[in-house]
Amino acid sequence: MKNHLISFSLSRVRTLAPYCLLALVLTTGCGRSGEAHEQLAAARILYEYGRYEAAKNAIDSLRIKYPREVDILRQALTLMRMVERGESERNIAYCDSLMPVRLEEAEKLKKGFVFEKNGEYEDTGNYIRAQKTVERNVERSYIRCGVDEKGEIYLGSVYFGRRSINHTGLRLSAADGTYAETASIPYDGGMNYRFSDEDNTTEAVTYKGERCIAAINFVYTADSKTRIKAEYTGGTSSFALYLDATDREAIRATYDLAVVLGDIEKMRIEKEKSIKKIRYIDEKLAEGQTETEP
Numbered sequence: 570m571k572n573h574l575i576s577f578s579l580s581r582v583r584t585l586a587p588y589c590l591l592a593l594v595l596t597t598g599c600g601r602s603g604e605a606h607e608q609l610a611a612a613r614i615l616y617e618y619g620r621y622e623a624a625k626n627a628i629d630s631l632r633i634k635y636p637r638e639v640d641i642l643r644q645a646l647t648l649m650r651m652v653e654r655g656e657s658e659r660n661i662a663y664c665d666s667l668m669p670v671r672l673e674e675a676e677k678l679k680k681g682f683v684f685e686k687n688g689e690y691e692d693t694g695n696y697i698r699a700q701k702t703v704e705r706n707v708e709r710s711y712i713r714c715g716v717d718e719k720g721e722i723y724l725g726s727v728y729f730g731r732r733s734i735n736h737t738g739l740r741l742s743a744a745d746g747t748y749a750e751t752a753s754i755p756y757d758g759g760m761n762y763r764f765s766d767e768d769n770t771t772e773a774v775t776y777k778g779e780r781c782i783a784a785i786n787f788v789y790t791a792d793s794k795t796r797i798k799a800e801y802t803g804g805t806s807s808f809a810l811y812l813d814a815t816d817r818e819a820i821r822a823t824y825d826l827a828v829v830l831g832d833i834e835k836m837r838i839e840k841e842k843s844i845k846k847i848r849y850i851d852e853k854l855a856e857g858q859t860e861t862e863p
Contacts, residue, residue: 605635609645616648621656625649647854654850657843664836664843671833678826685715693717696826698819708769710808712739712799712816714785714823720831722823724751724781726801728772728808736772737761737803741784741812743795749787752780753803788812788820 612627628649635641683702686694697715699705706713706727713725726739737755742748754761754774761774776784791797797817800809812820 601635602638602641605631605638605641608634609641609648612645613648616652616655619655619659621652621659624652628652650850650853654847657846657850660843661840661847664840668833668836668840671829671836675826675829675833678822678829681822682826693719695723696823696830698815698822700815701819710810712810712812712820714820716823716827716830718830719834720827720829721778722781722785722827723775723777724784724820725773725775726751726799728770728801730770730808731768732806733763733765733770734772734801734804734806734808735763736774736801736808738774738801739776739781739784740800740802741787742798742800743791747787749783750802751776751784754780785820785824788817789824791817793817 608627608631612624612631615621615624615627628645631645632642679696681698682696683699684694684696685702695715695717697713701711701713701715708729710728710730713727714723715725716722724739726736728734728736735756738753739751740748741750754776756763760777761772763770763772765771788797797812798809799812800807
């Protein structure tokens with residue numbers, strides 16, 4: 570018990586140390602110049618203890634309160650760059666530690682998916698459940714779901730029939746009256762395209778990201794026993810089908826993969842930004858550029 574108390578006390582000392590030093594700094598000095606020096610020293614202590622957000626707030630406050638202390642403001646600018654560099658280093662370390670974990674998760678979740686990419690006109694490929702590829706669903710109406718390499722999920726409503734219905738949206742509903750809808754996608758020959766082959770018509774509308782997430786969440790959170798109706802909306806004729814077990818499993822699996830791929834993409838972007846920022850800051854520090862910013 571005694572050792573536990575000693576360990577707890579030491580932990581508290583380490584936690585409170587920067588604030589104790591901060592209080593000590595703030596009780597010394599005189600005049601506005603002295604006050605500015607104190608606040609700069611306080612900000613430097615916060616930086617050294619990795620309290621980057623608090624250090625930035627202290628520096629911002631210093632700039633506002635002492636706009637005429639030119640020398641102090643020059644030092645504050647240099648300190649701010651060091652703080653931002655520290656933040657960037659921390660961000661890189663975080664991404665490097667978590668990225669392998671998320672990559673491993675992604676590889677596991679990709680099982681059962683097929684990767685599709687046309688190198689001639691697509692920069693980013695898509696993952697789609699094997700049962701929902703175009704080749705396995707020729708000449709039928711069905712709901713397809715996929716996710717691109719960067720984690721953007723999409724839902725697709727495909728219609729096949731004797732007459733056109735010219736649909737632009739999708740409404741998913743349950744018998745209890747609950748429902749969710751996609752955004753409406755007007756005909757554009759791309760995200761909403763149609764073609765006729767002899768006496769049959771095919772229509773395919775794709776809803777990406779925020780345009781379909783409500784509908785996907787509706788399926789994802791629905792009880793497995795709930796029967797879900799998919800109505801093709803916005804057209805000249807009505808059409809509906811019911812999601813089967815493979816439809817629902819595909820949507821749920823795709824959503825899980827999208828979350829992980831999205832995290833990976835965010836970390837990739839954050840690390841890239843942090844590396845560029847460190848390079849920029851190092852250039853400025855090497856130049857000795859410490860004048861105040863406009």
